[in-house]
Structure formats: C-alpha cells, structure tokens
Amino acid sequence: MNIIYTVKERFLNYVKIDTQSDHHSKTVPSTLKQTHLSKILVEELLAIGITDAHLDQFGYVYATILSNSHKNVPVICFCSHVDTSPDCSGANVKPIVHHHYTGEDLILPDDSSIVLKMTEHPDLAQQIGNDIITASGNTLLGADNKAGIAEIMDAATFLMSHPEVKHGEIKILFTPDEEIGRGVNYVDIKKLGADFGYTIDGETLGSYEDETFxxxxxxxxxxxxxxxxxxxxxxxxxxxxxxxxxxxxxxxxxxxxxxxxxxxxxxxxxxxxxxxxxxxxxxxxxxxxxxxxxxxxxxxxxxxxxxxxxxxxxxxxxxxxxxYRNMKKVIAQYPEVSQYALMAIERAGIEPKKQSIRGGTDGSRLSFMGLPCPNIFAGEHAFHGKQEWVSVQDMEAAVRTIVNLALIWEENSI
CATH class of the missing domain: 3.30.70.360 (Alpha-Beta Plaits)
Structure with a gap:
C-alpha cells in the first residue's frame, strides 16, 4: 500500500491553532477558538470530496466517506478531539522537527530548562533515526489530540483518492471539549449512524486500549x-x-x-x-x-x-x-472490534500492545451511548505539558493502521 503521507504537514499546521478548552466556561463548546480548527477541517474534508462535511452548532465535525463496496459492511467511525488541555498554554505553539533523532537530549530553545531526556522518556529509545516533533519550550505541543486528527485526515485523503481500495461507509467525528470531560455531551449518535468506532488518541506505537477506568x-x-x-x-x-x-x-x-x-x-x-x-x-x-x-x-x-x-x-x-464507566463491558460483547484493530496494527508492520488506560477517552462514554469504541495509538507522548512530543514515523504508522482497519472490515464482510 503506497501512501503519500500528508500527516506531518497537516499536524504542523494544526498545532499552531490554539484550541485550548476551558472547564470554567458554561458555553458549548467551552471556547470559541476550538471552532477555528474545526472550520478548517471541514474545508479540507470538502476539498477532498467529502460532500457532507459540516460543523454543527455544538462544535462537532461530522463527515462521511461513502462505501465503494458491494458488501454489507458495518459502518465504522474514526474519532479525535480538537481541544488541547487547560493544564498548559496552547497559544502560539511553535513546533520543531528534530530530524534523525540519535538519542541526544532535546533542549527546547525558548526555555532551556525544558529538556527531553531518554532516561525520563524511555519510549524515545524506540525512535532512533526517526523525526521527533516538540514545541519550543513555552507551550504544550498539542499532539493530544491533533496527531489523531492529522492521522484521520491523511487516511481519509488516501481513501478518497484511491477508489480501487475497497471499504464500507466510514464516519469521521471530531469533538470539542474532551479534555474537560464534555467531549461527547452533544454527539448525535443517530445522526452519526455508525455501528462501531475507534478513537485515535493513544500513546505508544502499536498500543490498543479496550479498557478504561x-x-x-x-x-x-x-x-x-x-x-x-x-x-x-x-x-x-x-x-x-x-x-x-x-x-x-x-x-x-x-x-x-x-x-x-x-x-x-x-x-x-x-x-x-x-x-x-x-x-x-x-x-x-x-x-x-x-x-x-x-x-x-x-x-x-x-x-x-x-x-x-x-x-x-x-x-x-x-x-x-x-x-464514565469501563468501556470493556461493552467492547467485550463485540470481539471483532478488537480482533480487527489488532490485525490492522500488525498489517501496518507493528507489534500490537493491548493495554488498559489509567484514564478515560471519548470512547468510554460513546461505548455506553451505543457505539462500541476502543482506543488506538496516535503516537502522542508526555501530553498536557511542555515536554510533549510525537514522531513523524509513528503518525505515519497510525495512518496505515486506520486505512488497514477500513480494508479489514470490508474484507471480513459478505
């Protein structure tokens, strides 16, 4: 599968847009600036040919990639959130690409006291030779969850431009306010119309999470x-x-x-x-x-x-x-949801790492709203702080995983 990736460029653009949510706000979404990115995403989805892409009054982006298969394929949804954490500034993010990482300490230029060390970030040991993206030292990066957004957008672009790749109907959902626990408060499940979903909001390469607090x-x-x-x-x-x-x-x-x-x-x-x-x-x-x-x-x-x-x-x-409640209670009833995700990760050339989340995601509540929705890696690390980082190669692997999932659901349908 020859994918010409756009995920790096998309990500570098998205993180420059301040989308920090605010748990003190009573508005929906909690901050208007989240919609600045959402509107751009709608424009980009329309530009690649997804004609129903739109932003609703609550700040949710909905879009549909139509089926190109004659099979009866369950409708799957890929979901990420646009907001960044209130715990650290997301204004004026200046992303830096550290090319061909060799294991050295990464000293962030705008605050030299912010240093990424392999001893403190052991997952960096798996990134030798890869391209690491950080912020400049004054802000978080926003990989949580703009990495997931960029990955879904890249996968959607590939599927829309390769009609020979067979898949069922695919729904795209971008939510506001996940970081303050309101991410799915106003999701219209009936309008979304998906049978199963996957949040793209996990950490380590290859991780798959079907259990939460x-x-x-x-x-x-x-x-x-x-x-x-x-x-x-x-x-x-x-x-x-x-x-x-x-x-x-x-x-x-x-x-x-x-x-x-x-x-x-x-x-x-x-x-x-x-x-x-x-x-x-x-x-x-x-x-x-x-x-x-x-x-x-x-x-x-x-x-x-x-x-x-x-x-x-x-x-x-x-x-x-x-x-929210532990999503495993719901997801365990549909073993194919996990089976296909693990297959998709393997097909992307990665060893799957099935694990539990010491936290929750939009998928926790979506699962109990009728949309079984485990979590797949986006490659984000050290989120909610100035040491946040992601690698380009991990994001590309997530794109392959999303595309593989679409293919596997089609292949296993009749």
Whole structure:
C-alpha cells in the first residue's frame, strides 16, 4: 500500500491553532477558538470530496466517506478531539522537527530548562533515526489530540483518492471539549449512524486500549460555624480547617495517584475552595472495577464523618456524579472490534500492545451511548505539558493502521 503521507504537514499546521478548552466556561463548546480548527477541517474534508462535511452548532465535525463496496459492511467511525488541555498554554505553539533523532537530549530553545531526556522518556529509545516533533519550550505541543486528527485526515485523503481500495461507509467525528470531560455531551449518535468506532488518541506505537477506568466525581460540601475571630473560642468551627483535615487524612500509601499504578484505583482531590462558614472539596474517583469504585467512595465518606466528630455543630453533604464507566463491558460483547484493530496494527508492520488506560477517552462514554469504541495509538507522548512530543514515523504508522482497519472490515464482510 503506497501512501503519500500528508500527516506531518497537516499536524504542523494544526498545532499552531490554539484550541485550548476551558472547564470554567458554561458555553458549548467551552471556547470559541476550538471552532477555528474545526472550520478548517471541514474545508479540507470538502476539498477532498467529502460532500457532507459540516460543523454543527455544538462544535462537532461530522463527515462521511461513502462505501465503494458491494458488501454489507458495518459502518465504522474514526474519532479525535480538537481541544488541547487547560493544564498548559496552547497559544502560539511553535513546533520543531528534530530530524534523525540519535538519542541526544532535546533542549527546547525558548526555555532551556525544558529538556527531553531518554532516561525520563524511555519510549524515545524506540525512535532512533526517526523525526521527533516538540514545541519550543513555552507551550504544550498539542499532539493530544491533533496527531489523531492529522492521522484521520491523511487516511481519509488516501481513501478518497484511491477508489480501487475497497471499504464500507466510514464516519469521521471530531469533538470539542474532551479534555474537560464534555467531549461527547452533544454527539448525535443517530445522526452519526455508525455501528462501531475507534478513537485515535493513544500513546505508544502499536498500543490498543479496550479498557478504561470507571470514573465518578464526588463533591464534599462542609458547613462550619462562623464567629468573629476575636471572640471565637468555643464557637468557631472553620470549614476551611475541616477541609484541610480531610485532605490531610487521605491515605498516602494507597488509593492516591502518587502511590498507585497499573490496575490500582485512586481518590484524588482536584480543587478546594471556601470560607470559614462553608468549603467545598472536589474529588475524582477512579478504578477499573465498579465495586472498588464504590468502596473508595464509601471510605472517603467515612474519613469525612470521623473527622466531623471532632467538630461539633459542623456537618457535610456528599454529591456523587457518574462520569464514565469501563468501556470493556461493552467492547467485550463485540470481539471483532478488537480482533480487527489488532490485525490492522500488525498489517501496518507493528507489534500490537493491548493495554488498559489509567484514564478515560471519548470512547468510554460513546461505548455506553451505543457505539462500541476502543482506543488506538496516535503516537502522542508526555501530553498536557511542555515536554510533549510525537514522531513523524509513528503518525505515519497510525495512518496505515486506520486505512488497514477500513480494508479489514470490508474484507471480513459478505
């Protein structure tokens, strides 16, 4: 399969467009600037002959590559998100291509304290001779998830320009606000019309992920007793101090992000705010097993209630919000979804690496919305920070994998 790749050029253009989402915003999408890239993607899709490409009022890009097969092929969807993380600036990204990487430290020119070392990024050991792309040191790169976008766009360009390559109907979906947990809030599943999907948003070359954390959010609102500090003895119960006491009492050697790995879950405070009379702590709670998730939540409640026994008159309210669930429950019902993905990776000349995600993707929620949707590598590394990087060759491998998937679904249909 002779692909003339455009993924590198597309990626270098896309990362220069600031698409950072904002979890404080109440608008949809959360930032208008995300649509600046989305509009460009629609124009490029129309230019390669995808006539129904459009941007809807919620910031989603939908497009269809029509089937050129006489077979009854299930409709598959490829999905990536346009937004970048609020954790690090995505404005004025200056991508740098480090050609023919030889294993040296990569010192980023706009901030020489930002250095990519193989000892800290062991996946760089697999990139000798490849072309590494980083930002310049002041921003993140945006490979999460503009690598996935560029790869889907390149694969779509190949399929549209090679009608001899047989495939079924293919849907393309680009979402906003994935980084703030709202990526599929307004997806129209009926309009999308796909049977199975794949997010292109994974890390290491060859990785395939069909299992994620299950996730809840918990808010603890603490109600204290306010009094004038000059006359507070025996009266004041500071909600701020109670909140601090709760956080300080969390287990430090287990169920925390700092002390867990692999299949271990955690409880993690992500924000705290308040005054003497009232304070709020926001937690995220994660585990691969739903029963363990509920156990973590109960332990957090018990810690809080035990602490409140020391503060007569103060009390707390607990609010738990379901965020997403382990996609494996859904994907396991359709073994061909995983089988074909692993075949596509192998056909691209790569050893598949089946693994679990210590996090979630749009695919987690899409799976429970009726679109089984595992995750395939995009090649992004060290995301959400200034050391983010991707290699051109890994992105090209992802393009081949996407094209192979389209072919394999057609080949195995009747």
């Amino acid at each position: 299950s996730a809840d959010g918990m808010t603890i609102t603490i109600y204290g007793i306010s009094a004038h500090p000059g006359f507070a003895k025996g009266k004041m119960q500071s909600a701020i101090k109670i909140a601090s006491h709760i956080i300080n009492s969390l287990p430090k050697n287990r169920i925390s992000p700092e002390s867990t790995e692999k299949m271990e879950g955690f409880v993690h405070p992500v924000s705290i705010e308040g005054q003497v009379e009232q304070a709020t702590i926001e937690f995220i709670i994660r585990d691969f097993d739903d029963e363990n998730l509920f156990t973590h939540e109960e332990e957090l409640r018990n810690i809080t209630l035990q602490i409140l026994e020391q503060y007569p008159g103060a009390y707390a309210e607990f609010t738990v919000t379901e965020q």
